[in-house]
Amino acid sequence: MTKLRLLIIVIISLLLVGSGFAAHELFLMRDTVERVVIVQSGDSARTIGERLQAAGIVPNAASFRILAKLRSADRSLKPGTYVFEGHSNLWKTVSRLQDGHSESIRVTFPEGLSMHLSFQRIEASGLADYQGLYAAATDTSLVRRLTGMPLNSLEGFLYPETYLFPLPCPADSILAIMTREFFRKSARAGIDIAGIDNFYQKLILASIVEKEAGNAEERPIIAGVFARRLKMGMALQSCPTVDYILEKQGIRRAVLTRADTQIASPYNTYQNPGLPPTPISNPRVESILAALNPTEHNYLYFFADRQGTNVFSDTYEEHQRLQRKMRL
Numbered sequence: 001m002t003k004l005r006l007l008i009i010v011i012i013s014l015l016l017v018g019s020g021f022a023a024h025e026l027f028l029m030r031d032t033v034e035r036v037v038i039v040q041s042g043d044s045a046r047t048i049g050e051r052l053q054a055a056g057i058v059p060n061a062a063s064f065r066i067l068a069k070l071r072s073a074d075r076s077l078k079p080g081t082y083v084f085e086g087h088s089n090l091w092k093t094v095s096r097l098q099d100g101h102s103e104s105i106r107v108t109f110p111e112g113l114s115m116h117l118s119f120q121r122i123e124a125s126g127l128a129d130y131q132g133l134y135a136a137a138t139d140t141s142l143v144r145r146l147t148g149m150p151l152n153s154l155e156g157f158l159y160p161e162t163y164l165f166p167l168p169c170p171a172d173s174i175l176a177i178m179t180r181e182f183f184r185k186s187a188r189a190g191i192d193i194a195g196i197d198n199f200y201q202k203l204i205l206a207s208i209v210e211k212e213a214g215n216a217e218e219r220p221i222i223a224g225v226f227a228r229r230l231k232m233g234m235a236l237q238s239c240p241t242v243d244y245i246l247e248k249q250g251i252r253r254a255v256l257t258r259a260d261t262q263i264a265s266p267y268n269t270y271q272n273p274g275l276p277p278t279p280i281s282n283p284r285v286e287s288i289l290a291a292l293n294p295t296e297h298n299y300l301y302f303f304a305d306r307q308g309t310n311v312f313s314d315t316y317e318e319h320q321r322l323q324r325k326m327r328l
Contacts, residue, residue, distance in 0.1 A: 034106050036126030036167065037082050039097065045074040048097065055126055057084045058093055067091070073098040081167045104164045109178075111160040111284045112210045116248055118158055118282065128171050136171040146179040149200060156203045156279030157182045182282075189285045191292065206291035207279035211240035212302075214309035219290035221312065225302055227294040234300070236269040237261075244280040 035055045039048055045068045049061030058064045067090060068074040078100030084093065107125050109118055119133040136142055137154040144150055147157055154175055159182040165174060186193055193199050205226060213219045226236055239256055245265050246253065253260070261270040266277050299312040301319035305326060313319040 034083055034125060036105050037084065038126075039077065039079045039082065041079040043077070043079065045069065045077060048077055052084075052093065055084070058090055063090060064093065068094050068097075071098075083167070104166050106162060106164050108162040109158070109160045109282070111287075112207075112281045113160060114244060114247065114281050115153065115155045115158060122174065127165055127167075127169060128174055132171045133174065136175055142172060142175070146176055148194070151200065151278075153278060154179060156207050156282055158282045159185055160282050160284055161185075185285045186288065189289060191285070191288060196292070201275060202291045203283070203288065204275045204279050206283040206287040207281040208236070208238050208240060208275075209290050210281050210283035210287040211243070212238060212310070213287070213290075214304065214307075216286060218310055219287050220293060220295040221297065221299065222302065222310070223287075223290040223294035224297050225299050225312070228300055230274065232300075233273060235271075235273050236275070238269045241267050241269040241276050241280055244276075 033056075035057060037048075037051055037055050037057060039051075043051075045065045046061065049058065049064035049068075052058040052064055053061040065074065068077065071094060073094055077094075077097040080100055082096060083103050083105045084096070105125060105127055107122060107127065109121065113121070115134075115137060119130045119137075122128050122133060123130040137158075138152060140150070140152060143152070143154055146154065158175070158178040161178075161181055163177060163181075165177065169177075183193065196202065205223060208226065209219050209223050212222050226238070228234075229236055242256055242260050242263065243253070245263055245267050246260065261268070264271070266272060267280065269276060297312075298314045300314060301316060302310045302312045303319070303323055303326075305311050311322050311326070313322055
């Protein structure tokens with residue numbers, strides 16, 4: 001470390017401590033979530049610092065401004081689209097903006113994430129805003145162009161994966177990349193989507209299976225439970241379908257209440273027989289295969305145990321008995 005850099009660090013540390021900020025955060029890694037920050041020509045260090053703070057890249061705008069000024073970088077921060085992640089810190093952030101490097105952004109979507117939560121994740125990254133994504137994903141002409149089906153939204157088709165999106169990347173391009181991955185993965189798994197008459201219904205079932213399964217082995221078994229219920233005209237009574245209703249209200253419960261199961265909604269499979277009108281999540285190809293090839297058995301009931309799996313039973317009496325036993 002040069003004497004000049006050491007002197008700068010000492011000065012900055014004293015200034016930051018005086019403002020109530022821990023000096024060690026000068027080189028502290030923030031987190032591993034990638035976020036986009038756009039710096040426009042003419043933006044001041046103050047404006048950039050506020051934008052970085054809002055995105056969670058720097059601890060506060062003042063510390064960024066102080067460091068940039070002491071490094072004589074405040075007037076040489078270059079415009080561009082920047083991606084910051086966990087290996088960024090306050091010192092490196094100033095360096096990045098002084099050097100000027102624009103690139104792609106990596107965003108990860110876990111399996112079973114709904115379109116609503118996926119768009120929240122994209123918006124949090126700074127790649128695109130929620131409303132723009134939602135408008136594009138419910139544009140029936142775009143949906144038909146991307147899926148080949150006359151549907152109202154892309155729910156279920158945004159394949160869960162880690163993507164490296166180019167910058168900039170408009171909403172329709174983001175959706176096209178994710179939908180294209182859905183069809184690519186399906187084709188690789190031997191799924192002939194065009195050749196399956198009721199594929200969308202199977203996709204809806206797969207989206208429920210994705211949320212219900214505790215492990216990969218359970219997927220076809222759970223699909224078999226729901227296939228039997230559908231055939232018999234029984235309500236699916238799937239908790240994730242109610243969770244889907246609640247999540248748009250910002251509500252997340254470990255256990256549903258009785259009032260939750262009585263919500264008036266076409267997605268409430270406690271109140272309505274059959275499948276909900278659309279998928280409730282974006283499933284992996286394994287869940288789609290399970291929905292296409294459900295296991296044949298006599299199970300009609302199941303519940304989650306404390307080990308991350310499900311307990312299956314043929315009758316309601318057995319279902320209740322096993323639940324009581326589990327609570328002991």
